[in-house]
């Protein structure tokens with residue numbers, strides 16, 4: 001086998017939808033500000049007793065059911081998350097236990113909002129190296145637990161959810177080479193620090209970095225895969241802000257690509273946003289099977305990672 005590919009996806013969102021109007025009851029904000037500055041209309045917030053691992057397992061269970069594989073076929077579980085506060089066991093072990101996966105390599109990975117693309121790359125590399133055969137790659141976040149609900153600049157943005165992919169060996173590589181990196185000089189721009197942390201960000205710093213640095217990097221991720229941006233069937237960037245996503249998609253030069261704007265109904269779910277958005281597009285059959293899709297994550301660190309994948 002010379003590569004790996006995504007064969008199935010699944011996602012989970014908590015039942016409770018919170019509208020912008022609901023947030024105006026406790027915060028000095030407005031539906032108009034949130035929609036025009038960020039693009040969010042509504043977001044899902046988990047129940048108090050619902051954990052990152054619960055959401056990760058629910059998404060993974062769906063992806064596994066869609067793949068036709070069974071729990072005993074999986075030998076690697078990786079979970080991208082920056083909001084799980086438990087140090088041990090990691091979320092991957094909790095997921096493996098919940099799904100009855102007998103003996104997988106199980107690790108969490110934290111590169112904040114770019115986490116899913118990093119985790120997907122490590123699973124692809126493990127399969128190519130012969131260190132794993134079938135992987136579950138998950139992005140899951142409960143950002144509501146680390147949100148300061150009195151801070152309007154973050155409380156209107158962040159939300160909860162999970163998405164998962166099943167990755168298997170493939171003669172034709174279905175996961176392109178990853179373009180990954182970071183800008184550590186801006187590592188203070190997004191922080192989740194201390195024992196009872198809250199997520200804080202220098203929004204303008206991240207916004208400007210995203211606007212100026214990311215278009216070139218997204219094109220580079222396509223070049224690494226030997227795919228022209230004009231050939232992309234879909235573009236699924238991290239769902240941070242519609243005012244980042246739409247110009248980025250225009251600069252990419254893929255006018256016919258479906259561009260995910262899941263932020264409108266899901267908010268910013270950090271490492272969960274890409275697999276959540278991709279899973280929804282696939283479920284709605286908005287991308288033809290086998291067609292090239294650019295995934296591109298960016299955020300805290302500041303980190304970024306992107307790769308072209310074949311749509312399952």
Ligand code: UT7
Pocket residue numbers: 028029030033034037038113152153154156190201202203204206207210239240241268270298299300
């Ligand atoms: O996913 C992790 C990576 N993070 C990102 O990619 C975030 C990138 N940054 C952004 O998306 C945007 O910078 C934000 C959405 C976070 C903020 O939007 P902005 O247009 O950059 O707003 P701002 O922070 O410059 O604030 C503009 C004004 C301020 O008021 P004054 O000082 O001009 O009077 C804020 O106090 O908007 C005010 N403001 C709000 N007003 C109503 C901030 N939050 C709110 C709010 N409702 N929720």
